[in-house]
Amino acid sequence: MARIGVDVGGTFTDLVLEIEGENEGANRVYVHKVPSTPWDQSEGVLRGILEICRIGGIYPSDVRLIVHGTTVATNITIEHNGAEVGMLTTRGFRDILHIARHKRPENFSLQFDVPWQSRPLVKRRNRIAISERVMPPHGEVTQALAEDEVRAAAELFKARGIRSVIVCFLYSFLNSAHERRAKEIIQEVLPDAYVSCSSEVANVIREYERFSTTAMNAYVGPKTSLYLKNLEQKLLEAGIKAHLRIMQSNGGVSTVEKCSKEAVSILMSGLAGGVMGGRWAGALSEEKNVITVDIGGTSADFSTIPDGKVKIMNPRDTYVGAYPILAPMIDLATMGAGGGSIAYIDEGGAFRVGPRSAGADPGPACYGKGGTEPTVTDAQVVLGRLDPDHFLGGGIEIDAELAREAIRTKVAEPLGLTVEEAALGIIRILNSNMSLAIRANSVAKGYDPRKFALAPFGGAGPLNGVALAEAVSAREVIVPPAPGITAAIGLLVTDMQYEFTRSVPTLLKNVEQPAIDKLNRVIDELTSLCRERLDDDDVPPDNQHFVRIAECRYHGQGFELRAEIPDGRVDGEKLAAVKSNFQAQHKRDYGWSFDDVDVEIVTIRIIGIARTRPLAWPELEDAAGTGPEAALMYERPTIFDDRKTYATPRYDRKKLKAGHELSGPAIIVQHDSTTLVPPGYVAKVSTKGNIHINAQRV
Template structure:
C-alpha cells in the first residue's frame, strides 16, 4: 500500500510518499496558473523516485490553498443572493464592528469587497417566525423565478439563498433551490441552512455567501485535479484536508468549499503536533514558514485547538466553520523588503511568490526578499539549494538587497540583517498573540519551525519569545505534507436547538433528542458514503451553550445516550467547567442556554510511520561535514561555518554552533553558543550550550 501527502503552498508544492520501500520526500515549484499541474508532476516524480508505479498509490491526501487564495485575491465568482424582504443589506451592515475604533481611515472588508454586490441581492417575500419556525408569509415563488431571470441576464451562475430564521425551518430555502435549479440547471447553489444551520443571520448569510464565492473555482480545481490524476494513471482515492484538521472527499469539499478555507495550514499544525509526540514534547508552538506566509499555532499538552466560531474570519468575512486555531501573517521566504514613502523599513506582507520569486531565483524578480537576505548572509548556499536542484544567483540577491541598503544608508550586510530582524520580529509578535494573549507562557513551550524557510529562523524566534528550546522536524520543508498522512476523516453538522437546560421539560428534551438523532444520521451518511465500516465510525455530539443573555457560546459535553431529566444537568456542569477554563470564572447558579448541537463524525485511518534512524557509533560527526564557508549571524559576526549533511548524522550526535545542517528540503541554522542534538527519529533539538 502506498499513500501520498501533497501540500500546495504559494511558492512550492511539498510531497511525501509512504510505501513498503520506506518514506520518500519531494518538493517542486507551485504552478500558479493551475496548481493541479504541479501536483500531478510532483506525484509522478515522487513515484519514480520511490521506484513504484503510479497505480500502486492507494490514497492521496491533499492540502490546498485554492479557496484561501480566492479570498485573499478577491477574485471569486460573481454571486446572486435571494433573501428575505427587509434584510437585503445584512451583508453590508454586518455587526457595526470597527476594525480600528479610533481611526477615521480604515477599510471594512465586507463593504469594500462584498461577497455579493448589492445590485445582485434580491429580496423575496417570505417569513418564518421564531421560536417555533412556523410559516407566517409563504414563499413568493414567482419572485424567485423573476430573480433567476435577472441573474441569467447578468451572467450569474452562483446563487446564495439565505432567509431569516431558516435555521428553525428550512422549507422556504429548499423550495427556492428547487426553483433556481429549474430555471438555472447549471447554477452553483448554497443554502444558509445547509452550511451554517445556526442563529445569527449575518454570520449565517456570510458563510453561505463565502461558499458560493469560492465554490465554482474550488470545485473546478478539485475535479480538474482528480481528472488529471486519472489521466496520468493514478487511480487512488483523493482526499482533501479540511480546516478542522480532518480529511474529506472531493465531492463533499466541492459542495462545501468553506470546509477547506484553511486546508493548507491545517496540515502543518497536525504534522507539528505529531512531531512533538515523536520527540516527547507536549507543549509546542508551530511556525510554518513557507515562501509566502507564516502560519503559527500553539499546541498545549499535545492538543490541537479549534477556534471559537466568533473568531473564524477569512479575508475579513465571518465564516462559521470549524478551523484549527492558528495565526497567518505575510512572512515567508518571498516576503518583499521595501522602504515606504515615509521612510519606514518594511518586510512583507507582499510576496514575490514562486513566479517571478526572489531575485536570486533568476526568474525576473528584482525586489529584495527574505530569501535574498539569507543568501547575502551566507545562510543559503547558491549551489546547494534543494540539494542543488534550485540554482540561486548570489549576485542578483546582493544587487536586490543593495537597493534597500542605499535607501537606508547602510551596508548591504546590515540591510540583509535588518530584513531578517524585521521579519523575525513580525513573527514573534504573532507568536505572542497566539500564546501570551491566550494565557499561555512561551517559556513552557518548544518552538517548532518548519516549512522551507522555518529552520533558518528557529533559534532567533525562540530567543525573541523566551521559548525553552527549538525542535526541528525530520523533514522540515515537507512537514505539512507529512501531517496530511497523520489525520483522520472528519465531518461536522449542526442543528439549532434553543433551550434553557435547567427549565427544560419533556417537550424540550424531546426536541434535543430528535435533533441529536438527525445529526447522527447526517454524519453516518457521510461516513457510509466514504466506505467506512460501521464498527470504525465514531460520532460525537457536543452542545454549544452560553449563559442566558450572553453573546457567544462555548462547547460542552453531552451525556451518553438520550438526554433525560436526570442527566441534563451534566451539560450545564460541563459548560461551567469550560467557562472556568477559558475565562477563569464561572456562574454555577446561572441558567445555561443550549443554542446549537454539533455532530462530529470521524474515522481513524492508517498513519504514516517515521522510522527511527541508526544510533551513533561514537565516531566523529566529521563524517557528515561537507564544506566550510563564511556566514553572518544575527549579532553581526561573520564566522567560518561548517555545513553538515543531515542525512549522515546519527541519533545521539551533537553539533556545536556555528553550523548549518543541510538537507534537500530545508537548511537549519545553529548559531554560535548553541548546540544541536539529533533525536531518535532524526528530529533535532537546539538549545544553548551548557544546558543538559
C-alpha cells in the same frame, strides 16, 4: 498500498509518499518538492505526484490515496476574483449583508474601509427579496413561500448570466422547507447553477454570519469545484485511480464531492496541514505541548497545541478577509512573512519586511529569474546561511551577487548601512513580526510558551526557529525530520471528518424533559447524517467515531464556547457535565467563570471521524558512540544575530544518526530546508529523526 500527501504553497508544492512494506517489511517514505504553478495548481500537483512515484520506484496506478491541501479557495478571497452571486432572501432583509453588525472596523478613523460594503460578496442589485416568513421559536410558517417570485428571480439571474445563487431566508435553521423548495425552483430554471442554501452551509443561529458564510461559499465555490474536479480528471487521465481527499479548515479531510459543495470548509486547507504535521512531529518526541511555526515562501502560520489537542477557533474569531465565516477552523495566526517576503523602505522612511512577496515567479533576486527586490532569502544568502551550491539540495541555482546587489541598492544605501547590516536588519524585523504573532496565539490566549516546545518547519522555518524560541521563551526547539515537507506529512496523519450542526437554544437552568428529548432527537439526527457520510466512504463501523459538542454561552453573552457532551443519552446529569465543561473552557479562555449565571446551549455539533493509519516514519540508525564527523561537509563563514562572523561547519542531515550532538555554530543542510544552530546552542538528533536544539548548559 501507497499513499501521497501533496501540499501546495505559494512557492513550492510539497509531497510525501509512503509505500507499505511487503511481507511485513518496513514502510518506505519519500519526500519531494516541485515549483508551484499559481496559474493552475493542478499542473504542479500532477507533476509532483508523477515525479515522486518515479523516485519511489512505483507506478502511478499503485497509489491508492492522495490527500491534498490547497490554497485555491483562499486565493480567491485574497484576489477578490470569485463568482458573481445572486441571492434570494426574506423580504425586508435584503441589506443584511451590507448592514452587518453595524460595527466600525476602526473607531477613530475617517478613512476606514468596510470590505463587506466596498467589496460585497453579493452586489445589491443581485439581492432579491422574496415573500415568505418562518417564525421562532419553533419554525412555524406564517407566510407561505411565493414560488412565482422565486421563479421570476431565477429568470432574472439567468438573463444576467449569474450561475452561482444562494438562498438565505430568516430562521431557516428552525425550518428549512422554504429554502429547499426555492433551491428546487432555481435548479429548474438554472440546472447548471451552483446553488447553496444557508441551512445546508451553516445551519445555525445569527442571520448575518449565516448569510455571509453562505455568500462566501457561493463566491469561491464554482472555481474551487472546477479545480477539484479538474484535478480529479487529470489524475484519472494519468492512470492514477487513487481516492482523492481534501484537507479541510477544521483539521480533518473529506471528499472532493463534499468540498466542492461546501467550498467554504476548505478556506484554510493550505494552512491546516502544517498544524497537523507540527503535532505529528511533537508526537515523535512524545511532546504534547507544541507551538507550530510554518514558514514558507510567502506566509508564516502559527498555532498553539496544548496537550496534543488541536484548538478550534471561537465563532467570533472565524473571519476570512474581514468576512465572518461560520465554518470550524483550526485556531492559528497567519501573516505575510516568508522566504519571499520583500524588504523595502516605505514612504515614511521606515524599514519594513513583507507582507508583499516575490512568490514563485520571479522569486527572490538570487534566483536569477528577473526579480530585483530584496527578500528574506536574499538576506540569508548574504549572511552566509544559505549556500548557493547546496540550496534545496542543489536543485535550484542561486546567485549570491544578485542578492547583494538587491539589498545594497534597495535597503543598505538608502539607510546608510552595509549590505550585511541591512541583511541582519531584514531577519530581525521578520523575527520580531513573527514573535508578536506567536504571542498573540499563545500568551494572549492563556498559554505560557515556557511550557511549550517550538516546532519550526516549512522551507524557511528552521533558519528562524531558535531566534523565535528566544523571543517568546519557548522551552526548546524541535525541528522535524523533513521540515520543508511537514505540512504534506500532516495530510497523511489527519483523520477524515464530517460535521453537522443545528441550533437548539436551550437554557440549562430548570430544563424540562421536552427540551431534553429535543436535544437527544437532534443529536441522533446529526449522528445519523455523519454515519451516512462515513458509510458512503466505505468506512467500517468499528472505525467510525463521533464527538458530540454543545456550543454554549452564559445567557445574554454574544458568542459561544465549545463544551463536550458525554456519551450516552442526554439527561440531567450529563447536562450538568456539559455546564461544567463549558465553565472550565470559559476559565481557560478568559481567566474567569460564573457559577451563578445561567448557561445556554445554542448549537449542537456532531463530528463523525474515521481514524487514519499513522505515518510510519523510519527510525534512524544509532550513532553507537561515534561522532558526526562523517556528516561534516565543509566550513564557511557565516554571520549570526550577534553580528559576529564564525567559521561554521555544514552537516549533511541524511548522514546524521540517532544520538549525534552538534555544538553551535553549525548549519544542518538537507534537500527541503536548512537548520541554523547559533553559537551557544546544542542540537541533538533523536531516534525518530527530530533535531532538538537547546541552549548549552554553562
